Amino acid sequence: MFNLLWLQSGGCGGCSMSLLNAESPDLLTALEVAGINLLWHPALSEATGSEVRTLLQALVDGEQRLDALCIEGAVVCGPDGSGLFHVLSGTDTPMRDWIVRLAARARYVFAVGSCASFGGVSSAGANPGEMRGLQFDGQQPGGALGAGFEPAAAGRVVNIAGCPPHPNWVLEALMSAALGELQAEALDELGRPRFYADHLVHHGCPRNEFYEYKASASRASDGGCLMEHMGCVATQAHGDCNIRLWNGEGSCTRGGYACINCTAPEFEEPGHSYLQTPKLAGIPVGLPTDMPKAWFVALSSLSKAATPERLKVNAHSDHIKVAPKIHPVNKKR
Amino acid sequence: MSRLVVGPFNRVEGDLEVKLDIDQGRVSDAWVNCTLYRGFEQIMRGKPAADALVLTPRICGICSVAQSAAAARALAQLQGCVVPPNGERAANLVQACENLADHLSHFYLFFMPDFARPQYAGEPWYDDTAARFRALKGSAARQVLPARAAFLNLMGLMAGKWPHTLAIQPGGSTRAIQPQERLRIVAILKTFRQFLEQATFGDRLENVADIADLTQLERWQQRHRDSDLGRFLGLSRALELERLGRAADRFMSFGSYAESGTPLLRPGLWDGGWQALDTDQIREDVSCSWLQDSVPLAPALGETRPQADKAGGYSWCKAPRLDGRVMEVGALARQLVDGHPLAEALVADSGGNVRNRVVMRLLELARVLIQMEHWALALEPGEPFYRDGGEPRDGVGVGLVEAARGSLGHWVDLRDGKIHNYQIIAPTTWNFSPRDGDGQPGALELALRDTPVQEGEVDPVAVQHVVRSFDPCMVCTVH
Numbered sequence: 001m002f003n004l005l006w007l008q009s010g011g012c013g014g015c016s017m018s019l020l021n022a023e024s025p026d027l028l029t030a031l032e033v034a035g036i037n038l039l040w041h042p043a044l045s046e047a048t049g050s051e052v053r054t055l056l057q058a059l060v061d062g063e064q065r066l067d068a069l070c071i072e073g074a075v076v077c078g079p080d081g082s083g084l085f086h087v088l089s090g091t092d093t094p095m096r097d098w099i100v101r102l103a104a105r106a107r108y109v110f111a112v113g114s115c116a117s118f119g120g121v122s123s124a125g126a127n128p129g130e131m132r133g134l135q136f137d138g139q140q141p142g143g144a145l146g147a148g149f150e151p152a153a154a155g156r157v158v159n160i161a162g163c164p165p166h167p168n169w170v171l172e173a174l175m176s177a178a179l180g181e182l183q184a185e186a187l188d189e190l191g192r193p194r195f196y197a198d199h200l201v202h203h204g205c206p207r208n209e210f211y212e213y214k215a216s217a218s219r220a221s222d223g224g225c226l227m228e229h230m231g232c233v234a235t236q237a238h239g240d241c242n243i244r245l246w247n248g249e250g251s252c253t254r255g256g257y258a259c260i261n262c263t264a265p266e267f268e269e270p271g272h273s274y275l276q277t278p279k280l281a282g283i284p285v286g287l288p289t290d291m292p293k294a295w296f297v298a299l300s301s302l303s304k305a306a307t308p309e310r311l312k313v314n315a316h317s318d319h320i321k322v323a324p325k326i327h328p329v330n331k332k333r
Numbered sequence: 334m335s336r337l338v339v340g341p342f343n344r345v346e347g348d349l350e351v352k353l354d355i356d357q358g359r360v361s362d363a364w365v366n367c368t369l370y371r372g373f374e375q376i377m378r379g380k381p382a383a384d385a386l387v388l389t390p391r392i393c394g395i396c397s398v399a400q401s402a403a404a405a406r407a408l409a410q411l412q413g414c415v416v417p418p419n420g421e422r423a424a425n426l427v428q429a430c431e432n433l434a435d436h437l438s439h440f441y442l443f444f445m446p447d448f449a450r451p452q453y454a455g456e457p458w459y460d461d462t463a464a465r466f467r468a469l470k471g472s473a474a475r476q477v478l479p480a481r482a483a484f485l486n487l488m489g490l491m492a493g494k495w496p497h498t499l500a501i502q503p504g505g506s507t508r509a510i511q512p513q514e515r516l517r518i519v520a521i522l523k524t525f526r527q528f529l530e531q532a533t534f535g536d537r538l539e540n541v542a543d544i545a546d547l548t549q550l551e552r553w554q555q556r557h558r559d560s561d562l563g564r565f566l567g568l569s570r571a572l573e574l575e576r577l578g579r580a581a582d583r584f585m586s587f588g589s590y591a592e593s594g595t596p597l598l599r600p601g602l603w604d605g606g607w608q609a610l611d612t613d614q615i616r617e618d619v620s621c622s623w624l625q626d627s628v629p630l631a632p633a634l635g636e637t638r639p640q641a642d643k644a645g646g647y648s649w650c651k652a653p654r655l656d657g658r659v660m661e662v663g664a665l666a667r668q669l670v671d672g673h674p675l676a677e678a679l680v681a682d683s684g685g686n687v688r689n690r691v692v693m694r695l696l697e698l699a700r701v702l703i704q705m706e707h708w709a710l711a712l713e714p715g716e717p718f719y720r721d722g723g724e725p726r727d728g729v730g731v732g733l734v735e736a737a738r739g740s741l742g743h744w745v746d747l748r749d750g751k752i753h754n755y756q757i758i759a760p761t762t763w764n765f766s767p768r769d770g771d772g773q774p775g776a777l778e779l780a781l782r783d784t785p786v787q788e789g790e791v792d793p794v795a796v797q798h799v800v801r802s803f804d805p806c807m808v809c810t811v812h
Contacts, residue, residue, distance in 0.1 A: 010371055012808050013346050014394020014496040020438070021485055021495070030468065038469065042343040046446050046468035049339045049792035076369070084641045085370040085649075089350030090340025121391040125380070128372030128639075164394065164496060220507040221719035237566045247489030249484075255493015255500045256507030260387060262497075268388075273381040274500070318509030319715055 001037035002178040004068040005059065005102065006112075008042050009086050009095045010131045011073025012121040015113035016043050018164035018175055021247055034175040039064075053090055055325030062099045069106035070170075070175055071134055074115040074122040075099055075144035085129050096144060099134075103145055107153040109134065110160060110169060110178045117159035117191070118265035125269075135159070135191065139265040153177065155184045159191035163262035163296025168244060169196050190265065192238070200289060201234035201252070201259045204242035211235075213307040214300050215315035227260050228284060231275045234259035235288035334361070339792055340368075342800065344443040344468075346395050347807025349765075351800065352647075353793075355786050360796065363774070363781035367650040367767050368417065370623075373812040374637040377755035382408055382725050382747050385755065390497050392757065393809040397496035398431040400809075403743040403757075407732030409503035409746060412722030414421075418593070419718040420505025423491055423707045425590045425597075426518070427501060428734070429705050430487045433525075435737035436664070436694045437484075439804045440533075440561070441466070441477040444691065447797050452787070458568045465564065468491055472628065473532075473561065490514055498611035505719035512714045519709050526702055533681030534699065535560030541699040541715065545674040547682055550692070562695050566688075574688040578799035580780040581659045582684040584666035585763070587742065589735035590704070597704070601670045602655065603680070604668040612733065612742070614656040617758065618769035619667045622651050629654070629770065632744040633729045635756035649811040653758050654776060661685050661776045662739025662763045663803060665693040673700075685780075687802040693806065724750065736760055738804050759809035777803060 008016070020043075031038060040047055040055055047055065058064040063298040076086035077098050081093025091098070095287055103109050111134040114120035118138055123131035133143040135157040141147035145157065154177075160169050173193050176182040188197045202211070207225050210216070216228035224231030234242070234252075237259050241251045252259045260274050261267045272278040278285045287296050340350035350366040373392050377385065385404040390397040402424060411414070430447075446468035455457050460719040465473050488495035491508055500507045510518070512681070526538060534541050535557045544550050550566070557563040569575065588600030588612070601610045616629035623646040625638040640646070654660075665685055667675040675696060679689040725747055732743040739760030766775035777800065786793040 010346070010369070010463065012391050012394040012397070012496075014391070014397060017394040017397075017496050020478060021482050023479070023482045026475075026482060028475060028478060040343075042341070042348075043346065044442060044469055045343060046449065048343050048797065049341065052343065054342050076371075078370075079639060079641050082641065085372075085639070086348065088341055089348050090338055090342075094350075118721050121376075121388060122371050125372075125376035125387065127377065128375040129370060130700070131371070163391065169423055219719070219721050220502050220504065220719070232811045245489065246494035248486030248487030250493045252490075252493045252499065255491075255498060256509070257493065257499035260499075274384055274387045275383050318718060319511060 002035055002067045003037050003039050004070060004140060004174065005066060006041040006070040007095070007099065009071065009073040009099065010076040010085065010129055011115040011120070012115060013043070013072070014164040015072045016041070019167045019170055022167035026168070030175070034178045036174060036178050045292050049090055055096060056102070059105055060135070062105060066102065066106045068108040068174065069102050070110045070112050071099055071116045072112045073113055074119050074131035075134060077097065077131055077132055078128065078142065081130065087110045099144065103134070103149070103151070108149060108182065109145070109151045109157045110173065110287050111135070111157050112160050112306065113165055114161045114163045114262055114315065117161040120163060121268045123268065125289050136265060154187070156187070156191055158187060158193065161190070161192050161263040162239065163267070166196070166241070166244065166246060169193065195283045196240045197238045197263065199238065199240040199243060201237040201239045201241045202288070203240065205234055205253045207253055210315050212303060212309055214304045215307050215311035217315060221256055221318040222316050223318060226253060227277065230258050231260070231273070231277050233261045233286055236286055237261035237263060239263045264294035337791065337793070339796060344446070344801060345805045345807055347778055347810070349800070349805065349807050351381040351781070351796065352524065352631070353781065353786070353796065358786055360781050360786060360789070363778045364647055365767060365775060365777050366648045367765060367807055367810045369807065370639060370649040370811050371641070372637070374755055374757065377752050380752045381744070382750055382752060384510055385745060385752065386499055386502065389757070392812045393806060395435055396431070396736040396738065396759070396806055396809050398428055398492070398498065398501065398743070399490045399734055399741050401498065401501045402428055403732035403734045404740050405501045405503045405732065406457040406734065407730035407743045407745045408725050408731040409722065410732070411725035411728055412503050414504045414721060414722030416505045417717045417720050419713055419716050420720070421591045422712055423506035423508065423510065423718055424501055425708050426705055427488065427498070428589065429701050430485065432737040433698055434481055435484055435804070436698050437481055438476060438565045440691065440695060441473050443804070445473070445565070446471070447794060447801065452794055456571065458571060462564060462568060476532060480525065483523040484521065487518055490518060494660045502719065502721045505717070507719065509718040510712050510714055515709065515712045515714055519706070522702065522709055529698060529702065533561045533583055533695065534565065538699040538703055540695060542636070542703060544680040544696065551677065552701040563690060569688045574798065577784065577795060578802050579684045580661050580776040582659055582680070583660050584669050584685065585655060585660040585662050585740055586667040586670035586735040587735055587740040589667065598667060598671045602660065603669050607670065607672065614725065615758070616654055618652040618654060620652070620770040621645060621767040623649055624651065632742060632756040633746060635744070635754070637756070642756040646659070647713050647768040650762055650766055651762055652769040654769055657771070659773055659776055659779070660763050662760045663690060664697045664737070665690045666739060667735055668693045668697060687788050687798050690802045738806050739763065757812055759806065759812065761803070761805045761807065761810040764803045765805055765810055768772055
């Protein structure tokens with residue numbers, strides 16, 4: 001069996017809640033078929049108090065094997081570097097110190113969610129909690145474990161970034177580790193599994209036709225593309241959110257609101273209001289990934305000139321007002 | 334006299350430490366320490382107003398929609414938004430979906446597994462209970478996780494995803510529902526109804542929602558012993574859970590779910606009887622919090638300045654009080670304040686306690702799902718789900734909602750369109766507060782007094798029942 005310990009610190013618990021949303025198979029079945037033995041999870045396990053303290057000590061002392069350590073939430077270092085903003089209850093020891101000791105024993109270390117990966121929302125504003133990712137401070141390599149930290153497997157912390165991550169991002173990463181297949185090459189330069197991070201959230205977005213013709217939504221609940229006015233950065237954000245869907249049939253853009261790039265470091269500080277696209281001379285500041293600016297401007301003005309009436313109308317409606325024209329097939333003649 | 338420190342306290346959504354003085358086999362005094370500080374109220378300062386919709390849901394992964402709804406309401410006040418009927422129904426559905434999913438998780442995943450602990454092995458009800466509710470391994474967890482995930486498919490349709498949606502806006506919902514989607518929503522609700530009627534209740538939801546007094550509850554249990562509620566009532570009788578965990582018996586609810594701007598569940602407080610609620614009487618006391626001292630402040634003027642070395646401090650949690658008094662919040666409080674006859678009968682019988690909190694949470698599952706079916710059928714595709722309210726004006730906006738765990742309030746002070754101050758009081762802030770300047774213990778601290786502790790117990794099981802009966806959410810508590 002592949003022994004897994006899950007701990008939570010400077011976060012909201014939403015990564016675990018998202019994990020419980022796993023379907024086909026459900027979470028418990030997924031862990032079972034992957035041969036994963038959950039040593040302890042704060043939301044799911046029976047053990048509490050002294051039983052947990054004993055387990056943690058046995059892991060730190062190397063008396064029990066730790067194949068995977070999953071940390072959810074940022075590493076809490078404040079105030080003034082003391083770690084007192086999160087002392088693991090019952091232990092008089094900052095959670096940060098437990099994390100460092102346990103990580104030294106773990107074969108794989110997973111940062112589950114953007115807080116554990118990069119600091120995330122917990123590190124927003126002036127970062128009053130002195131929150132750090134496991135191996136990043138925002139975009140900068142480092143973090144609580146340090147850029148040089150090399151766990152035995154994969155050679156670096158695996159960052160399952162996302163706020164929250166899709167349940168299957170977590171389960172597939174764990175399954176791959178349990179099979180011994182998760183290597184450094186499977187991760188992008190930010191340590192994220194490439195199986196989801198090599199896609200853009202734009203891929204598979206049902207608003208793509210509106211995007212092509214720059215038929216843009218101008219207020220919430222409009223059907224048009226959310227990029228030009230509504231703050232959406234799906235064309236820059238890494239994730240397969242519109243390819244594998246959320247809670248059945250959902251995704252942020254399908255929900256009618258902007259992708260806010262939650263898999264990226266420092267998404268918590270976009271430097272502008274999340275729900276309004278910043279522009280310079282009427283042109284969105286953030287351009288689609290890998291797209292030269294001159295071409296974007298040229299293509300946009302061309303496609304705007306060519307926007308079909310149907311898209312112009314439907315972009316500003318919350319339901320289809322103009323249906324696509326039906327072309328006669330004429331095969332029989 | 335001896336001292337016990339219980340922690341890490343799990344299945345409470347976050348981290349919690351409880352210190353207990355034990356005297357002659359009973360808890361003589363308790364101190365509740367909420368151990369994690371993140372500083373959301375500091376983070377929010379200076380942000381654009383609408384960023385509250387992105388950031389505050391991320392206070393909590395289990396009450397995310399409730400946080401989002403409170404933020405949207407606070408901003409709506411400053412924008413003068415009038416949410417169209419579809420927008421209200423959509424928000425009701427999304428909020429109710431989270432609340433009920435939380436009730437389900439609480440009962441099956443957080444609360445019941447404690448009755449599968451080996452110290453109960455001699456009890457006549459043990460084998461059946463342990464097989465059903467054992468953490469991770471019991472038959473219930475296997476059944477509940479898929480049912481819960483399928484129910485949350487409503488979020489995929491109506492909110493994009495859960496947790497952390499941006500669908501709830503001050504002017505309504507970003508997600509207009511199409512005719513076929515309305516039918517899918519109805520199907521999701523009916524499927525969840527089937528699960529509850531087969532597993533949780535073994536009875537029609539309407540019959541459960543109509544249970545009006547203790548005699549009817551007793552008779553219902555005798556006919557539905559093999560349902561999960563029936564199992565709980567059976568072991569509750571054996572363990573006398575109605576005698577465990579009584580707090581101050583003062584209850585509060587902000588009222589919940591809106592129709593034409595009016596809450597469907599009545600707001601108010603209960604102190605031996607219903608009274609109108611004056612939220613202007615809310616103050617947050619920080620005498621025993623690791624926060625810089627100040628007089629108790631109204632939340633609109635609240636401050637959050639951590640001080641880890643403060644003498645006399647023992648928790649990161651503030652101590653909210655209503656007119657100086659300790660309040661209990663949650664499903665029991667909500668249904669009691671709304672006037673549900675069973676809630677009134679239970680509280681008249683034995684006050685707020687472990688049994689009554691759990692029973693009313695399950696009863697709410699039945700009651701609210703019936704309501705959700707009505708809201709879903711009332712959705713009118715083609716009619717607006719959202720109405721733009723324009724830019725928010727400066728001033729103080731207040732957003733009061735009921736999360737699964739009880740009353741949640743947001744107080745936002747906007748200046749020049751930016752957040753000057755943002756204060757949050759979450760349900761578990763009320764329930765798990767430390768002592769205040771008058772030495773009054775918080776609701777859990779009171780509830781833990783007199784809890785039995787068996788010889789040799791280091792993590793007393795009765796203490797666990799009392800703590801988890803509140804369905805605490807520790808990440809919300811301090812935020």
